[in-house]
Amino acid sequence: MSIISKFILKENNGVKYYTIPAFTVTGLVKHGFSTRIGGNSEKPFDTLNLGFHTGDNVELVKENRKRFSQAIGISLDNIVAAGQIHGDKIYQAGIEDRGKGALDQETVIKDTDALITNKPGVALIAFYADCVPIMYLDPVQKVIAIAHAGWKGTILKIGRKTVGKMQEIYNCLSENILAAICPSIGPCHYEVDTSVINQVKNSFKQWDKILKIKDKNKAQLDLWEANRLQLMEEGVPEENITVAEICTYCHPELLYSYRYSNGRTGRLAGLIMLKEE
């Protein structure tokens, strides 16, 4: 799988991060998806680890978060972080939430796996190492969202539920919503066992499009396609969905992969904010 994709890799002050051209051209948001390049953490968290619950030095993580947010032009004071429990709760973030979870784990928005806002200057962040990050932008209603979808969140359909919330709260039309599936574990490296296979089969009518059965007990699961299909089921046009097709496991020098590192590694982050003007 090629590293060249529909995402663009940028660098600012040594920090490397991806941007989504479909989002950039709207002129409405500041956004980025991090890599492990440009921070100051040491092995096995080298170098731009953005997650506190990793075993890394908290002060280094704070400094890394500062570097990453500065690289894309967002102040840490504007950031709201989700607690992330592999659930399907979606939180509507407001001005009063700015700063929550930005520099500590205690003040995160608890039990939440997706954040949504229409407030300029409220920056939404979530953290990943293999789980699927989905970023959303409705350029008409000017609404953004970010979701965290591992296999559990994917089966709970947090991806499409986030679109549903955008419709419900902000009167977004799904046909206007842009969505991006950011770097995460690819079908090439995501083997699952019977328990997950059965849950996927129960949850997805089109399960044969996302599971490649290897033998009685094993299958390769395509979380990218599982999320792409559910966004389309919710009415997001195929041409509005950018899939990075960048596998974290395939690129350990550039990205953190929980599976590649047997669980001891850093965290990447997606960060997005409507510009204040």
Ligand SMILES: [Zn+2]
């Ligand atoms: Zn891979």
